[in-house]
Amino acid sequence: MNIETTPLAGLLILTPRRFSDERGYFSESWNRRTLAGHGIEAEFVQDNHSMSEAVGTIRGLHAQTPPHVQTKLVRCGRGCVFDVAVDARTGSPTRGQWFGVELSAENGRQLLIPGGFLHGFVTRAPHSELIYKCSDFYAPDCEASVRFDDPDLAIDWGLGNTSPVLSAKDETAGRFATFDSGVPWAGDVS
Numbered sequence: 001m002n003i004e005t006t007p008l009a010g011l012l013i014l015t016p017r018r019f020s021d022e023r024g025y026f027s028e029s030w031n032r033r034t035l036a037g038h039g040i041e042a043e044f045v046q047d048n049h050s051m052s053e054a055v056g057t058i059r060g061l062h063a064q065t066p067p068h069v070q071t072k073l074v075r076c077g078r079g080c081v082f083d084v085a086v087d088a089r090t091g092s093p094t095r096g097q098w099f100g101v102e103l104s105a106e107n108g109r110q111l112l113i114p115g116g117f118l119h120g121f122v123t124r125a126p127h128s129e130l131i132y133k134c135s136d137f138y139a140p141d142c143e144a145s146v147r148f149d150d151p152d153l154a155i156d157w158g159l160g161n162t163s164p165v166l167s168a169k170d171e172t173a174g175r176f177a178t179f180d181s182g183v184p185w186a187g188d189v190s
């Protein structure tokens, strides 16, 4: 397991080891003991799986607020996405900053997104599938979304002038400036 830090404390890129042979490869995509050995103690309770047909589909930016904040461990099982996390922790020195990384079936990378971050992604291949573990259950009353194109965040989704495919909910999402994640900054944990 290779673990890389990012400029946003607590946001980590994990790359599990792959054992390749003539058949293909084998990989432990999640192992609680291995992660605990690296100080990652999230207790996951739900796995999600989405498929987006078109290239240029954006899902996000989403988070759940207290008492159902979610840590997410995100990977791409098919195709390729550019995955983005925005620090929305109250009092964080990097609040409002975003970080993005390409996750693909080929590169096997995973993004560990702590509670208090917004999450979203854009697909870079057709029929891309995102698979992710969550540390709390789906709680519609605690769902929050922020515009993917909020000028205060200025996320470069790599779309150029192409309009993304969005859900109706994401079309009408609010601004980052008025979003309260309800998660306080807990100090430099990386």
Ligand SMILES: Cc1cn([C@H]2C[C@H](O)[C@@H](COP(=O)(O)OP(=O)(O)O[C@H]3O[C@@H](C)C(=O)[C@@H](O)[C@H]3O)O2)c(=O)[nH]c1=O
Pocket (backbone or CB within 6 Å): 048, 050, 059, 060, 061, 062, 063, 119, 120, 121, 137, 138, 167, 169
């Ligand atoms: C997120 C979620 C949705 N649903 C249902 C509600 C709805 O009818 C349908 C589609 O939901 P959405 O449009 O919210 O799906 P989607 O836009 O893919 O939402 C996801 O986006 C990414 C970026 C995340 O980080 C996730 O936490 C989640 O918010 O699935 C569940 O049953 N359980 C869940 O955990």
